[in-house]
Amino acid sequence: MTRKQTRVTRRAFTAGAAPAAFAAPSILRAQVDQTSVRRNISSFRTHAWQDHFDALDKGIIIADTVTRVMQHWTADGEMRIYPTSVPLSDELTKRGYTTVTFKDPEPDWTPTPSMRERDPSLPAYMPPGPDNPLGVRALPLSWTYYRIHGTHDTRKIGRRSSSGCIGLYNEQIIEVFERTPVGTQVRLI
16 A cells, blocks of 8 residues: 555545544433533513403513523513522522612621621621622512612622622613512512
8 A cells, every 4th residue: 555545544534424423422422411411591471460360550670580581571561581690598588579669879888797797708888889799789679688780790790699688780780670669569489
């Protein structure tokens, strides 16, 4: 066999059946592991506001802590959906009916006593700004310490990461802030 024929044979080998042979273990491994690996696929369900409230009034917010999604209806019935961060544990999660009591355009942050107890390294106070965990806007609720707010840490959205609040991307809390009057009805489920 000549040298030229050997090269052709090698090229034919690597261009032909060899890639399938090299890929086969990966394909088999992927097929076997598919049953044991949990895929990160969004699977939220939407809610009908009529199942939770009698009337739209000033608007409605339903935050689903299981599927990590917030639905927002304005008084005219327009609805938008937003991905959220949710409380770290069920102990930190408050569920039920509340309302938006205030609109804070530049939220400052004071950790709750229980947050400071869990993590003594937290600052006693943080003014508005890029390091503030409440992001660029906040909608305090009638429950003490609870808010719907933005976050500068986008890794938190879609995860259990808060100490009780519902977090949104900063761009989205700005949108919700502008569309939400004080007195908007809220339900956390």
